[in-house]
Amino acid sequence: TVEAVPETFKGFGVDVPENWNKPKLVEYQRKKINPKDVVIKNICCGLCGSDILTLKSSWGEFGRNDQVVGHEIIGHVIAVGEEVTEYKIGDRVGIGAYSSSCSDCSRCKSDNEQYCTQGVGTYNGVDPKADGYKTQGGYSSHSIAHEQFVFPIPEALSSSDAAPLMCAGLTVFSPLVRNIGYNAEGKTVGIIGIGGLGHLALQYANALGAKVVAFSRSSSKKEQALKLGAHEFIATGEDKDWTSKYADTFDFILNCASGIDGINLSDYLSTLKVQQKFVSVGLPPVKDTFEISPFSFLHHGSAFGSSLLGSKKEALEMLKISAEKGIKPLVEEIPISEAGCNEALTRCDKGDVRYRFVFTDFDKAFA
Ligand code: NDP
Ligand code: ZN
Numbered sequence: 001t002v003e004a005v006p007e008t009f010k011g012f013g014v015d016v017p018e019n020w021n022k023p024k025l026v027e028y029q030r031k032k033i034n035p036k037d038v039v040i041k042n043i044c045c046g047l048c049g050s051d052i053l054t055l056k057s058s059w060g061e062f063g064r065n066d067q068v069v070g071h072e073i074i075g076h077v078i079a080v081g082e083e084v085t086e087y088k089i090g091d092r093v094g095i096g097a098y099s100s101s102c103s104d105c106s107r108c109k110s111d112n113e114q115y116c117t118q119g120v121g122t123y124n125g126v127d128p129k130a131d132g133y134k135t136q137g138g139y140s141s142h143s144i145a146h147e148q149f150v151f152p153i154p155e156a157l158s159s160s161d162a163a164p165l166m167c168a169g170l171t172v173f174s175p176l177v178r179n180i181g182y183n184a185e186g187k188t189v190g191i192i193g194i195g196g197l198g199h200l201a202l203q204y205a206n207a208l209g210a211k212v213v214a215f216s217r218s219s220s221k222k223e224q225a226l227k228l229g230a231h232e233f234i235a236t237g238e239d240k241d242w243t244s245k246y247a248d249t250f251d252f253i254l255n256c257a258s259g260i261d262g263i264n265l266s267d268y269l270s271t272l273k274v275q276q277k278f279v280s281v282g283l284p285p286v287k288d289t290f291e292i293s294p295f296s297f298l299h300h301g302s303a304f305g306s307s308l309l310g311s312k313k314e315a316l317e318m319l320k321i322s323a324e325k326g327i328k329p330l331v332e333e334i335p336i337s338e339a340g341c342n343e344a345l346t347r348c349d350k351g352d353v354r355y356r357f358v359f360t361d362f363d364k365a366f367a
Helices: 049-055 159-180 196-207 222-228 265-269 312-325 338-349
Strands: 008-013 024-029 037-046 073-080 092-095 098-100 142-146 150-152 188-192 211-216 232-235 250-255 272-280 303-306 331-335 356-360
Touching (some): 037 159, 049 338, 073 142, 073 159, 092 159, 150 312, 159 196, 159 312, 159 331, 159 356, 196 211, 196 312, 211 222, 222 232, 265 272, 331 338
Parallel strands (some): 098 142, 188 250, 211 232, 250 272, 331 356
Antiparallel strands (some): 008 024, 037 073, 073 092, 092 150
16 A cells, blocks of 8 residues: 555645745655555645644744645545554544654653653654655645644544644643643633634633633633533733732643733732642744743742643543534635635734644645
8 A cells, every 4th residue: 555655745834934825836755655654645634833833933943945834734634654653544644743753761661751862843853764764744635644643533533623622732732731630620721822722722721520610811712612512701901900810710821922021920920829839831933032030930929831732642631622522623624726725824914814724635636
C-alpha cells in the first residue's frame, strides 16, 4: 500500500514571514514513510493561533520557503507502514500538533509522549527519523504521522467539529484533568482568553463539574461564553474591580490568550486559593515576557506553570467525553484555496472568528 502513496504532496505554503497571510499552492516532496507511520488523505484542517505565530516568525524562523502549517487535521487512512497495528485503510482519524517522538524514553513510556525531547512538530519540525525532513502541516493534500500521534475519530463527531479538538481541544483538556481531575465538583476554574482554545476550555471545565468563570478583554463574547458553559463572565478591560470580587476563589486558572499585553498576571494570582496554580497554555511571541516579582506569588503560595498539548491517552478520553456530551467547537468553515487561507489567517489575526476556522473542500483544491 505504501507504494501507492504519491511521492509529492500539494499544500498552501508561505515563503517569507512578510507573506504570512498569503499562502500559495505548492507541491513538495513528502516525508519518507516509516514502519509505524500512518498516511492520510486530508479531509479538513482547523486554523490554530499557532499557525499565525509560526508564519509571522513570532516564535523564531520557520524552516523552509514553502512552509505549510496546520495541525488540526482530519483525514482517511490511505496507507500504513508494515508495523502499524492500530489503523487500517479507510479509517477516519486525526493528527494534532506532534507527529512523532522517540517512543523509548521515560516520557514516551508514561503517557507523556508530547514531552519527549525528540518530539517532532507536525509542521516546522525536523524529523530525525526521516533524514532531518522539515515537516509540513495540514493545509495540504496528505499527512503522515507515527500511529501514537494518530487519533481515531468517533462517528458521533463530524470531521469539521473534530478537527479543532486535535490541537485546541487536547491542549486545554490535558491541563484541566491534570489539575482539577475528572470530578471537579466544588472547584472553581478561571479561563482566560475566549478564542479557539478558550471556548473549548469553558465546555470541558463545565463538563468536568467545575464552576467556570470566563475572562475576556471586552464583553462582546459574554452571551456566547455563558451558553458554552461559563457560570460567570468578567470583561477585564471594562470591570476595574473584578479582583476584589474574586479574592480566594480559584482552584485553577488556565490562560488561553495568545498575547500578553491584556493580562495582568499579579491580578490573576491574587484570586487563587492557597497553593494553587496559574497555567498558561497561551504562547505569545517570544519577545513578550511577564514581568513579575516573587512577592506576587508569596501571599497565596501560588505557582505559575505551562502545559504542552496532551497525551494520546488524554486525547482518547477527550474524544469520548466530547462524543458523549456533545462538546464541540463553534466552527466557521472556509473552502481551502489561496483566497480562503488569506481570508481566514487575516481574520483570525484580528480576532474576527467565533471561534475556529476549519478549512474544507480539500478534494477540489488538490484534485
Ligand atoms: P485564538 O486567536 O483563537 O484566541 C486567542 C485569544 O487570546 C483571543 O480570542 C483573545 O481572547 C485573547 N488575546 C489575544 N490577544 C491578546 C492580548 N494581547 N492580551 C490578552 N489576551 C489576548 O488563538 P488560539 O486559541 O488558537 O491559541 C491561543 C494560544 O495558545 C496561542 O498562543 C497558541 O499558540 C497557543 N497554543 C498553545 C499550545 C500548547 O500546547 N501550549 C497548543 C496550541 C496553541 P479575548 O478576546 O477573550 O480577550
Ligand atoms: Zn495548535
